[in-house]
Amino acid sequence: GPNRPEVMNRTTLELVMATLERLPFQTLDLTGGAPELNPGFRDLVRQARRLGLRVLDRCNLTVLAEPGQEDLADFLAAQDCALIASLPCYLEIHVDAQRGHGVFAASLAGLRRLNALGYGVPGSGLVLDLVYNPQGPDLPPPQAILEEDYRRVLLAEHGLHFNRLLTLANLPVGRFGSLLLSKGQLQDYVARLRGAHRAENLPTVMCRELISVDWQGYLYDCDFNQMLGLPLAAGAGHAHLRDLAALILEGAPIAVAGHCYGCTAGQGSSCGGALTGMT
Structure with missing residues (x-):
């Protein structure tokens, strides 16, 4: 970055x-x-x-x-x-x-x-x-x-x-997360995202078909998890690109936390834009 x-x-x-x-x-x-x-x-x-x-x-x-x-x-x-x-x-x-x-x-x-x-x-x-x-x-x-x-x-x-x-929705991580924290708006924003969660966005969130690789070669389920240091859930410990061929990703769990509501709120948000045509 x-x-x-x-x-x-x-x-x-x-x-x-x-x-x-x-x-x-x-x-x-x-x-x-x-x-x-x-x-x-x-x-x-x-x-x-x-x-x-x-x-x-x-x-x-x-x-x-x-x-x-x-x-x-x-x-x-x-x-x-x-x-x-x-x-x-x-x-x-x-x-x-x-x-x-x-x-x-x-x-x-x-x-x-x-x-x-x-x-x-x-x-x-x-x-x-x-x-x-x-x-x-x-x-x-x-x-x-x-x-x-x-x-x-x-x-x-x-x-x-x-x-x-x-x-793209702003996820409460990185600089934006720090800004919200400094303004006392972080909890309200996270609650807003959670309140706007739509289960129909889940099949198309980006973490289901993308692997994020950082500058050192370590693996994450998405770029936001990379920013937060949440490693790829499918790896034992902190999986590296050199381990990828040995990992079974099909059906493997995905590391999730509160910021993930940013991708499922409202019309949804992914690296390819909105997930549904809904408002």
């Missing part, structure tokens, strides 16, 4: 590549603060694509303008990576308030660059999804309705295209 100096080293990267080759994965989902800044990022993407995997890059749009990354957008397009980019609002005042002055303009410049390559443009096959998170302790509004708003404003005011908007 952006506040953590840890970077996956070459040994762990090569273990990831070997694991992708050995086991029947379908998707490589890359995240971090800016995963593209890892020196091994492009080798990992090339290897995954050679193996026929779908590659998702959770791309911070401002990274496209980083020194030394001038050809990054071209690389991502050439490798047919699907991009998931955070744009917390379609209004500059809200984005800059949340992320810092100038972030909205830099994000739009990144979107323009990607659109020019075909990303998000109908018929191109290059996928560009945007991500919305609420700014405070609220559940996101209905995904389909908000997507229409984003599409209308970004096209009319900026001439920009994207494929889908993914709405």
Whole structure:
């Protein structure tokens, strides 16, 4: 993450590549603060694509303008990576308030660059999804309705295209959890999530088909569990990527705690956006 100096080293990267080759994965989902800044990022993407995997890059749009990354957008397009980019609002005042002055303009410049390559443009096959998170302790509004708003404003005011908007609930972990705690809102928010729990979201939560790998190669049931240090429930102790082939994951338990209501509340929330069309 952006506040953590840890970077996956070459040994762990090569273990990831070997694991992708050995086991029947379908998707490589890359995240971090800016995963593209890892020196091994492009080798990992090339290897995954050679193996026929779908590659998702959770791309911070401002990274496209980083020194030394001038050809990054071209690389991502050439490798047919699907991009998931955070744009917390379609209004500059809200984005800059949340992320810092100038972030909205830099994000739009990144979107323009990607659109020019075909990303998000109908018929191109290059996928560009945007991500919305609420700014405070609220559940996101209905995904389909908000997507229409984003599409209308970004096209009319900026001439920009994207494929889908993914709405993600804020889970009470990490910086957001600390912020709620400092404001005395943590218990109320967790209670709100629990009160909005819907059992029909359970079959499609992300932890059922995803394995999260940290910078050192340790395994978790999802990225939020990784942030909390809750190891993969299927492993004895703290399972590592080198142990993965020996683990039986089918039907194995998943490590859960109070934050998990963030994924099952309301319309549901996963790394792929809302789980149901419900409000």
